Amino acid sequence: MIQRARTGDTAGLINAELDALSRNCSVEYDIATDYFSTSGSARQFGPDTCESWREYDIRPEAIELLREDGLCTDGAGAPAESSWPEGGLGWNEARDLAGTSQRVCGPLASVRGTDDGVFVNIGRDYPSPDRFTFVIWGDWWLDPLPSDAVICAVGEIYLYGGVAQVELGSPGELEIWQ
Known part of the structure; x- marks a missing residue:
């Protein structure tokens, strides 16, 4: 079933097969559901480290399938060739480079405005501790951004409550790519 899903040959059978697995093969069912739920997140937000999936109790067999599909990596550092615009550092790698100034990029997860400022979450949405946030303090607002x-933006990465972030002086420092 997973092999067929990997090649796009689902023909609407996956739900029935998962249903049968849940009744007859609980271990295989758990592996399949871990794989499908995690692969969807990795495709949407980009690969994470394989080790990070262990923190979410993803079964090792599912992590191995994700590794085979290139949906998680074993290295904690930046990939040799960036897939982000103009070679930016991936949002999910920024935590490892706290204390350095970098150009960080990632998919928009949300924009939240408060009385204190604007918070642009990339990679994962608030309140996930694995998100990356661009913080713009002050009385700013942003035009709606395409989902x-x-x-991307440049600044010094620091950790606040375990969340990697960069403070910006104004919304004009954000680079928006489509």
């Missing part, structure tokens, strides 16, 4: 936008 499929990739956002």
